[in-house]
Amino acid sequence: MTATLIRGRTLSFRHAPAGLEDKGAYGYEPDGALLIEDGLILASGSFDAMRAQAPDDAVEIDHRPHLILPGFIDTHLHFPQMQVIGSYAANLLEWLNTYTFPEECRFVETAHAQRIATHFFDEMVRHGTTTAVAYCSVHKTSADAFFDEALRRNMRMVAGKVMMDRNAPQGLLDTPETSYDETRAVIAEWHGKGRNHVAITPRFAITSTPEQMSAAQALVREFPDLHVQTHLSENRDEIDFTCSLYPEANDYTDVYARYGLLGPKTLFGHCIHLSEREMDAMSETGSVAVHCPTSNLFLGSGLFPLRTLTNRDKPVRVSFATDIGGGTSYSMLRTLDEAYKIQQLLGERFNPFESFYYMTLGNARALSLEERIGTLEPGTDADFTVLDMTATPAMALKAEVVNSLADELFLLQTMGDDRAIAETYVAGVAAKTRLGTPSP
Ligand SMILES: [Zn+2]
Numbered sequence: 001m002t003a004t005l006i007r008g009r010t011l012s013f014r015h016a017p018a019g020l021e022d023k024g025a026y027g028y029e030p031d032g033a034l035l036i037e038d039g040l041i042l043a044s045g046s047f048d049a050m051r052a053q054a055p056d057d058a059v060e061i062d063h064r065p066h067l068i069l070p071g072f073i074d075t076h077l078h079f080p081q082m083q084v085i086g087s088y089a090a091n092l093l094e095w096l097n098t099y100t101f102p103e104e105c106r107f108v109e110t111a112h113a114q115r116i117a118t119h120f121f122d123e124m125v126r127h128g129t130t131t132a133v134a135y136c137s138v139h140k141t142s143a144d145a146f147f148d149e150a151l152r153r154n155m156r157m158v159a160g161k162v163m164m165d166r167n168a169p170q171g172l173l174d175t176p177e178t179s180y181d182e183t184r185a186v187i188a189e190w191h192g193k194g195r196n197h198v199a200i201t202p203r204f205a206i207t208s209t210p211e212q213m214s215a216a217q218a219l220v221r222e223f224p225d226l227h228v229q230t231h232l233s234e235n236r237d238e239i240d241f242t243c244s245l246y247p248e249a250n251d252y253t254d255v256y257a258r259y260g261l262l263g264p265k266t267l268f269g270h271c272i273h274l275s276e277r278e279m280d281a282m283s284e285t286g287s288v289a290v291h292c293p294t295s296n297l298f299l300g301s302g303l304f305p306l307r308t309l310t311n312r313d314k315p316v317r318v319s320f321a322t323d324i325g326g327g328t329s330y331s332m333l334r335t336l337d338e339a340y341k342i343q344q345l346l347g348e349r350f351n352p353f354e355s356f357y358y359m360t361l362g363n364a365r366a367l368s369l370e371e372r373i374g375t376l377e378p379g380t381d382a383d384f385t386v387l388d389m390t391a392t393p394a395m396a397l398k399a400e401v402v403n404s405l406a407d408e409l410f411l412l413q414t415m416g417d418d419r420a421i422a423e424t425y426v427a428g429v430a431a432k433t434r435l436g437t438p439s440p
Pocket of ligand 1: 077
């Protein structure tokens with residue numbers, strides 16, 4: 001395959017920015033380029049240096065004056081909830097029972113799961129998201145449809161068949177045995193195929209019996225390298241209900257701890273109302289708290305105490321996510337904008353470099369995938385996005401007075417959405433341009 005030279009302003013992070021002036025946290029090339037081949041970044045740096053290094057027949061694509069960043073990473077969403085977005089409910093448990101569970105029942109049908117999977121990946125590409133961590137439905141058909149479409153598009157995705165055997169409609173229930181067997185089958189069929197990663201996915205403690213939690217524990221023991229994803233401490237009623245179902249546990253986090261589900265590959269959605277003891281347990285095991293701001297605001301779940309989690313003596317790892325369909329936007333720009341506003345309400349500063357760090361390298365680190373994604377480093381996957389701060393008339397007007405990279409990022413975060421994504425590259429291929437056209 002011919003090498004390609006992608007020219008533009010490039011921005012990639014090295015570590016979490018301590019503040020606006022922490023210039024060591026990122027590398028920025030005002031006239032930069034990526035040299036890519038066979039789905040990988042061969043080199044990145046100034047355009048002149050990359051031009052000198054590129055073979056004579058390298059194809060050149062010029063994205064100036066746009067900004068090139070690693071592809072966005074979304075660490076928590078629900079692929080069967082695309083038609084649940086914007087459902088009018090008072091709170092989490094009402095929203096689940098009235099809208100979400102009935103909708104997820106439809107994913108027993110392969111044709112429906114395939115149709116929604118097509119739309120799902122279109123939206124990811126449209127919004128500049130190149131990796132997402134998804135819950136499928138309880139049905140193996142939904143996981144098959146998801147991973148099949150991810151494979152077809154050559155995207156690096158993490159997902160799992162949901163395990164749930166109580167407190168939901170009959171059409172959404174498996175059993176401890178079938179959840180174990182079907183998760184094993186999904187792992188055997190899809191993990192490591194293309195760029196697919198399978199996650200062990202007990203939905204949350206309310207919808208799993210102790211027997212099913214033991215089945216999840218057996219899977220984690222058998223497949224210790226796999227991601228685990230579930231929900232934790234989203235809403236007060238949910239916490240009370242969980243503790244009533246597991247009276248022997250000290251608290252909600254301890255329910256999962258008792259089944260060996262805490263660890264560095266485990267992603268806990270929400271984590272809004274954790275006690276000090278629970279934060280210690282999260283920190284000691286390296287577990288990740290996943291903040292889903294648009295969902296937390298939409299369902300009135302609470303304000304994520306970001307600084308309390310990250311600035312304590314025993315810090316908790318955090319990541320950011322849309323939580324479609326409790327979340328209201330597929331855009332990581334919109335998501336981090338709402339995260340910013342939540343921190344404003346808590347009296348905390350959250351600067352734009354941090355936001356873009358988390359959308360890229362920060363979320364890659366939360367997934368322990370920073371060797372492959374979230375960066376423009378040589379040898380990593382050529383998944384990146386091209387951002388246009390003048391994408392709408394209102395953005396273009398504001399852009400006239402933008403004087404710094406920090407201003408530009410903050411404009412993109414505050415006013416941007418899918419229209420600000422000029423292009424999305426998946427494994428070196430311009431995927432947004434190709435939306436709607438049949439693959440070769
Ligand atoms: Zn969720």
